[in-house]
Amino acid sequence: MSGLSLPWLVLIFAGGAAAIWLAGIQLSNQTDVLSTRLHLGSALGGLILLAVATNLPEIAIVASAALADNIGVAVGNILGGIAIQTVVLVVLDVFGVRGSKPLTYRAASLVLVLEAGLVIAVLGVVVAGSQLPDNLIALRLAPAPVLIAILWVVGLLLLQRAGRSLPWHESGEAPDNQEPARGHSRHKREQQATKRGVSTGKSAAIFGAAALVTLVAGVFLERSGDEIAGHIGLSGVLFGATVLAAATSLPEVSTGLTSVRNGDYQLAMSDIFGGNAFLPVLFVVATVLSGKAVLPQAQATDIYLTAVAILLTVVYAAGLLFRPQRRIARMGLDSLTVLILYVIAVAGLFAVANAG
Helix, strand or coil, X not given: CCCCCHHXXXXXXXXXXXXXXXXXHHHHHHHHHHHHHCCCCCCHHHHHHHHHHHCHHHHHHHHHHHHCCCHHHHHHHHHXXXXXXXXXXXXXXXXXXXXXXXXXXXXXXXXXXXXXXXXXXXXXXXHHHCCCCCCCCECCECHHHXXXXXXXHHHHHHHHHHHHCXXXXXXHECCCCCCCXXXXXXXXXXXXXXHCCCCHHHHHHHHHHHHHHHHHHHXXXXXXXXXXXXXXXXXXXXXXXXXXXXXXXXXXXXXXXXXXXXXXXXXXXXXXXXXXXXXXXXXHHHHHHHCCCCHHHCCXXXXXXXXXXXXXXXXXXXXXXXXXXXXXXXXXXXXXXXXHHHHHHHHHHHHHHHHC
């Protein structure tokens, strides 16, 4: 794509983003159908399937960038994606939640606080792993990404157990939160598919086709985005952490809005936290494909984005515990705080990049 003009590159990028938006909706819908019909539910296999399905754009971009030895874009997309996807909760709060109570008031649950804790724990390993020497690698694996993957799986097992029962009153559920059980919207999607006569085989075929479209579109996004960044004088790291990360978060916006409007507030927040906890696992993919220890090559902007993601996650975890009731400009106090912090953080990101 190096010979294409900027308008053509923008058109390709926009087309890739649109394909990811549409395919992402189908991926989410068919994941719900398949997990319900195959009785995966909240089992470990179902959680892994959901995490992979909702992050296929990031998987494609990280794989493409790692194979092209464009480590900066891969790392920036992973860590910038976590910050952006956390801000998606602001969008869900403003445009999805109806009534006088904000998102975290309705979704309040200790299980969600634990999910936020898993995100923070994984990002802590990211920061620590960035300080290790880059020659600490064997069999195309580095210690930090392996530890992240192990921590993620252990975290999922603990969350699965917490979802069944917690030694707290009402199993950690806050009073006056959402009335239907978490995940009820997934069962509704499966029932709708059954009424339309969508068989399990057809659902799997749609899932496979949507996955293929997402992977191909992700590669086009990464390649065209890298060229666009060069044309406009923006570093690949900054482009990957902002515009590219925002484009790959479009499916989360669509599926999250659907869940929130169906009254499944906990599911919407869980999908965001779950995706954020999974994204650092892609450092394993980047390390294996590139043959290099990726995390020690993290730039100052990458560590900065990690700190931002941790901060935004802490704000929402606090919101789930304190449950603010007022809505300001159609959002809860925690969402407003996250939005302000993110705007300031983006300004700081450019300052960090220019200082380097």
